[in-house]
Amino acid sequence: MHRRSFIGGVSAAGLGILGGCSAAVGTVAPPDVSSDALDAGGWERADRSEETVFSESYGPVEVAGKAVTLTYRNAELAAAVAEDTGGRVNATLGVFTASHINFDPPLNDLPGNVGRAEVLDKTTAQARSQFRRRMRDRGVTNITETGVETLTTATGREPAMATFQGDYRVGDIEYETGGDTVTIDAGGIAVAGDLAVWNEGDDVVVAGGAYPAQNYTKTATRELSDAITITIDIDLGLTPADYRANVRQLMATTQ
Numbered sequence: 001m002h003r004r005s006f007i008g009g010v011s012a013a014g015l016g017i018l019g020g021c022s023a024a025v026g027t028v029a030p031p032d033v034s035s036d037a038l039d040a041g042g043w044e045r046a047d048r049s050e051e052t053v054f055s056e057s058y059g060p061v062e063v064a065g066k067a068v069t070l071t072y073r074n075a076e077l078a079a080a081v082a083e084d085t086g087g088r089v090n091a092t093l094g095v096f097t098a099s100h101i102n103f104d105p106p107l108n109d110l111p112g113n114v115g116r117a118e119v120l121d122k123t124t125a126q127a128r129s130q131f132r133r134r135m136r137d138r139g140v141t142n143i144t145e146t147g148v149e150t151l152t153t154a155t156g157r158e159p160a161m162a163t164f165q166g167d168y169r170v171g172d173i174e175y176e177t178g179g180d181t182v183t184i185d186a187g188g189i190a191v192a193g194d195l196a197v198w199n200e201g202d203d204v205v206v207a208g209g210a211y212p213a214q215n216y217t218k219t220a221t222r223e224l225s226d227a228i229t230i231t232i233d234i235d236l237g238l239t240p241a242d243y244r245a246n247v248r249q250l251m252a253t254t255q
Contacts, residue, residue: 028050030070031068031070031098031255033098034249038072042077043074043076043096044073045072046071047069047070048068048069049071050068053065054101054122054123056119058115063105065102065123066101066102067099067102069098073092074094074211075092077094078093078094080236080237084236085236088173089173091189093189093191094212096250098205098207098250098254099205100203100204101203101206102202106202107203108199108202109202120204123204127206127208128145131162131164131195131208135164135210136166142166142167143166144164144165145162145164146164149161149163151194153200153251153252153253154253159196160197161195161248164193164194164195164210167191168188168190170187171186172185182230184218184234186218189214189238190213192211192213195208200255207250208251211243211244212238212240215237215240216238220232220234
């Protein structure tokens with residue numbers, strides 16, 4: 001049985017970090033994502049989008065924000081999982097997305113900083129909510145926010161980094177053995193996610209990713225006849241610590 005990725009069909013805002021609004025802002029430069037970290041993790045770009053994501057009034061000041069979002073899929077991981085399962089699991093289990101949000105007027109030039117903290121707080125809350133919703137829309141269940149850590153960026157910022165965990169159900173996998181079809185309930189793969197929002201210059205950066213939270217192993221025994229019993233062992237050889245380190249490196253070096 002072929003399984004689609006939980007990020008299959010990425011939306012215009014990557015993982016849907018922020019919802020759209022109607023106001024308009026000028027041209028926004030895309031986020032600068034480390035090519036070295038992308039290459040090291042086996043990532044390829046899946047989408048680029050641009051949309052207005054924020055519009056609020058703070059007294060006489062109307063604040064609007066436009067985002068450019070880049071989304072990447074872990075193609076190397078997807079290929080390895082497909083190969084190891086004989087093409088039975090086609091799932092992109094790693095995703096990274098980064099947004100540059102430019103505000104008008106510039107966030108750091110608001111008169112008396114009126115509304116600045118509120119804008120950052122609301123952007124962060126929206127980002128976390130939409131991160132969870134989009135994971136859920138793509139098949140991840142039992143999503144919980146497991147904590148908040150500190151991300152130290154390459155420019156010395158120290159934003160709060162929310163961490164998430166959930167389960168992606170693989171479903172049934174079928175194997176042909178000597179003319180018989182053996183069906184295994186493969187269960188699910190634990191998925192982790194990290195997300196941070198911070199002020200960089202006059203922009204706000206939103207960066208986050210999702211990846212397998214643990215290796216996947218499964219052993220199933222089936223009796224084909226009174227005389228024949230087979231055992232199928234599945235071990236995807238996933239390395240969650242490596243995925244986590246790579247995603248957090250991407251987040252930290254995004255500007």
